[in-house]
Amino acid sequence: MTDSGTLPSRHFIRQIIDRDVAAGKNGGNVVTRFPPEPNGYLHIGHAKSICLNFGLAQEYGGQCHLRYDDTNPAAEDVEYVDAIETDVRWLGFDWGEHHYFASDYFEQFYQFAEELIRKGKAYVCTLSPEDFKDYRGAPTRPGKESPSRNRPSEESLDLFRRMRAGEFADGQYVLRAKIDMASPNLHLRDPVLYRIKRLHHHRTGDDWCIYPMYDFAHGISDAIEGITHSICTLEFEVHRPLYDWILDQISVPCHPQQIEFARLNLTYTVMSKRRLLQLAQEKRVSGWDDPRMPTLCGMRRRGYTPAAIRAFCETIGVTKYDSMTEVALLEHCVREDLNKRALRRMAVLNPLKVIITNLPDTAGIDVEAVNNPEDPEAGKRAMAFTREIFIEREDFAEEPPPKYFRLAPGKSVRLRYAGFITCERVEHDDTTGEVTAVHCRWEPPDTKVKVKATIHWVSAEHARPVEVRLYDRLFTVPDPMEDKDADFKAHLNPDSLKIVTGYAEPALLDARPGEFFQFERTGYFCADAKDSLPGTPVFNQTVALKDLRVKG
RNA sequence: UGCCGGAUGGUGUAAUGGUAGCACAGCAGACUCUGAAUCUGCUUGUCUAGGUUCGAAUCCUAGUCCGGCAACCA
Numbered sequence: 236m237t238d239s240g241t242l243p244s245r246h247f248i249r250q251i252i253d254r255d256v257a258a259g260k261n262g263g264n265v266v267t268r269f270p271p272e273p274n275g276y277l278h279i280g281h282a283k284s285i286c287l288n289f290g291l292a293q294e295y296g297g298q299c300h301l302r303y304d305d306t307n308p309a310a311e312d313v314e315y316v317d318a319i320e321t322d323v324r325w326l327g328f329d330w331g332e333h334h335y336f337a338s339d340y341f342e343q344f345y346q347f348a349e350e351l352i353r354k355g356k357a358y359v360c361t362l363s364p365e366d367f368k369d370y371r372g373a374p375t376r377p378g379k380e381s382p383s384r385n386r387p388s389e390e391s392l393d394l395f396r397r398m399r400a401g402e403f404a405d406g407q408y409v410l411r412a413k414i415d416m417a418s419p420n421l422h423l424r425d426p427v428l429y430r431i432k433r434l435h436h437h438r439t440g441d442d443w444c445i446y447p448m449y450d451f452a453h454g455i456s457d458a459i460e461g462i463t464h465s466i467c468t469l470e471f472e473v474h475r476p477l478y479d480w481i482l483d484q485i486s487v488p489c490h491p492q493q494i495e496f497a498r499l500n501l502t503y504t505v506m507s508k509r510r511l512l513q514l515a516q517e518k519r520v521s522g523w524d525d526p527r528m529p530t531l532c533g534m535r536r537r538g539y540t541p542a543a544i545r546a547f548c549e550t551i552g553v554t555k556y557d558s559m560t561e562v563a564l565l566e567h568c569v570r571e572d573l574n575k576r577a578l579r580r581m582a583v584l585n586p587l588k589v590i591i592t593n594l595p596d597t598a599g600i601d602v603e604a605v606n607n608p609e610d611p612e613a614g615k616r617a618m619a620f621t622r623e624i625f626i627e628r629e630d631f632a633e634e635p636p637p638k639y640f641r642l643a644p645g646k647s648v649r650l651r652y653a654g655f656i657t658c659e660r661v662e663h664d665d666t667t668g669e670v671t672a673v674h675c676r677w678e679p680p681d682t683k684v685k686v687k688a689t690i691h692w693v694s695a696e697h698a699r700p701v702e703v704r705l706y707d708r709l710f711t712v713p714d715p716m717e718d719k720d721a722d723f724k725a726h727l728n729p730d731s732l733k734i735v736t737g738y739a740e741p742a743l744l745d746a747r748p749g750e751f752f753q754f755e756r757t758g759y760f761c762a763d764a765k766d767s768l769p770g771t772p773v774f775n776q777t778v779a780l781k782d783l784r785v786k787g
Numbered sequence: 788u789g790c791c792g793g794a795u796g797g798u799g800u801a802a803u804g805g806u807a808g809c810a811c812a813g814c815a816g817a818c819u820c821u822g823a824a825u826c827u828g829c830u831u832g833u834c835u836a837g838g839u840u841c842g843a844a845u846c847c848u849a850g851u852c853c854g855g856c857a858a859c860c861a
Contacts, residue, residue, distance in 0.1 A: 244800075244801060244809095245801090246800090246801095250803090270861090271861095272860085272861055274860095274861085304861065306860095306861080307860060307861070309860080310860085310861095364859070367859080368857085368858095371857065372857075373789085373857055374788090374789045374790065374856070374857060375788055375789045375790095376789085376857095377789095378857095405859090406859060408859095409859055418790090419789055419790040419791085420790060420791075420856080421790085421856060421857050422856075422857095424857090427858090427859050429859085430859035431859080432859080446859095448858095448859075448860085448861090449860070449861050450861095453861085469792070469793090469854080469855065470854095470855055470856080470861095471855095471861090472791060472792060472855070472856090473790080473791055473792085473855070473856050474856090475791095476791095495792085497793090497854090502798085550799075550800085550810065550811085551799055551800080552799070552800050552801085553800095554793090554799095554800075555792070555793060556792085556793045556794065556853085556854080557793080557853075557854055557855090558798080558799065558800090559798075559799090560798070560799055560811095561797090561798050561799075561811070561812070563798080563811060563812060564798075564799065564810080564811050564812085566811095567810085567811060567812090568811095570823090570824090574823080574824060575824095579821080605820095608821085608824080609824070638822095640822065641822090649820055650820090651820060651821070652820070653820095680820080686820090687822085688820095688821095688822070689819090689820045689821060689822090690821090691821075753821085753823085755821050755823085756821045756822080756823070757821090758823095780821075780822095780823050780824095781822095781823065781824090782822075782823085783822055783823080784822045785822085
């Protein structure tokens with residue numbers, strides 16, 4: 236069973252593993268890995284991969300490793316390492332003892348590289364970067380062999396050792412695999428295995444001035460760790476022959492199977508670390524964890540729950556073709572989870588004062604409110620109902636349109652848990668004509684009144700102003716990347732954040748950071764984990780309630 | 788123009804030679820002290836053309852369209 240209660244589909248990766256296990260391949264074991272590069276924060280696309288890899292390991296009683304693919308110090312940073320761990324753990328997964336860094340294997344990579352050279356399968360190439368590019372050819376044109384290609388092994392070995400020793404300048408020489416310059420697959424045209432880069436590495440410091448390329452390091456890392464199924468995204472499909480070639484040439488303990496699946500695309504957002512970094516750096520959002528970002532830290536701050544994200548990842552499935560998932564599906568999963576668990580509270584986001592004419596000035600009435608109709612265990616609470624209350628401005632219409640069920644002159648509505656009111660008189664601002672207050676007659680809950688709507692309210696005397704942040708989609712178009720020549724930032728939604736002062740019932744004031752609620756009839760909100768202070772919560776709108784009212 | 792991969796309602800997916808199903812979205816209704824939730828019903832689909840077969844989304848051929856690949860990135 237999944238989080239959403241449905242049976243998981245046997246998507247193609249499950250079918251492959253089913254067959255492997257049945258055939259006794261790898262002794263029937265399943266070992267996967269999640270291999271992020273620590274150069275940015277994790278987003279919902281990574282969540283798909285995390286749920287897949289950790290989920291598969293769980294299902295088959297195997298193991299999933301967390302391994303940092305930190306072979307290029309240029310953009311990598313410890314800041315990201317810590318954040319990645321927090322996010323994976325938050326999503327609900329545990330790597331146990333299996334926490335690795337590709338950089339821990341640098342010496343082994345190096346030894347395997349020497350093995351390749353000794354076997355005549357790799358050589359140090361002294362072509363300049365420009366010549367290198369020229370010699371590579373093009374998809375429709377075969378490449379040319381480098382003059383270095385037939386350098387004797389001993390000479391390449393010597394050169395490679397001197398590369399490691401720091402005798403050459405950055406970029407001066409590279410180690411290349413000796414495969415086939417005429418291959419229709421560009422990745423097989425003697426790909427670079429090692430480059431010289433004098434960069435400080437976040438873990439190995441200045442121990443190395445040569446760093447292995449992804450294609451060389453990744454498969455070997457998988458093999459060292461005994462990975463059985465190395466699951467990655469579609470763009471690595473053309474790398475697979477190289478992945479296999481490398482593992483076939485050297486004395487690694489096993490040969491994992493690379494399987495590719497389609498990455499997640501979500502409407503109204505972007506999903507690349509580079510572009511998310513850009514939004515954060517250019518202050519288009521408050522940071523990687525801005526609640527509008529599709530990052531896991533952003534979603535966490537927004538109030539999305541791990542269970543909702545896991546259910547979403549199961550629902551979208553796993554295939555080999557590109558798709559664009561509607562963000563509405565994610566929002567559905569969030570509502571589904573929160574509906575079961577969120578405590579109900581009342582908060583008025585755009586207040587209109589209502590004066591109850593037949594209630595005395597001083598006396599308030601205690602009413603009992605249900606904390607969560609979906610969960611009797613959640614209990615009840617008392618709310619003070621007083622002569623002056625706030626209701627939502629949009630719950631009153633001086634000239635109600637057709638099918639308007641709520642308060643209007645001469646019309647009645649139910650106040651949630653507090654009886655009925657009937658509008659008797661409307662006060663206006665003399666200059667603007669704006670409605671400033673509504674006078675109503677009140678009748679207790681046991682009165683037989685037929686109304687079509689129930690509205691929420693707070694006591695004007697007891698409610699407290701709170702900062703509420705309302706969010707809309709970050710972009711105005713479903714696919715901001717559709718036009719590849721245009722700047723995706725041109726599609727940013729200028730109204731994606733609205734800050735309002737809401738009036739919250741007292742029970743909301745001691746909300747703990749991160750605690751989530753349903754504001755009745757409005758939506759799900761959570762106390763911001765960064766900006767809330769004791770007794771002064773700031774609320775982020777997680778997702779609005781579905782609104783089935785007739786529009787217009 | 789080369790190579791690799793792919794194509795099922797508006798969207799995401801299932802069906803693995805035997806009734807095209809599920810979810811989201813949309814629409815309609817029931818119920819309701821949240822116009823929420825819940826429940827019911829409805830609309831909409833196998834890229835095209837051939838072929839194999841009693842029978843094809845599924846197998847074959849050709850075409851069309853889409854994505855990826857020419858970092859000393861991952």
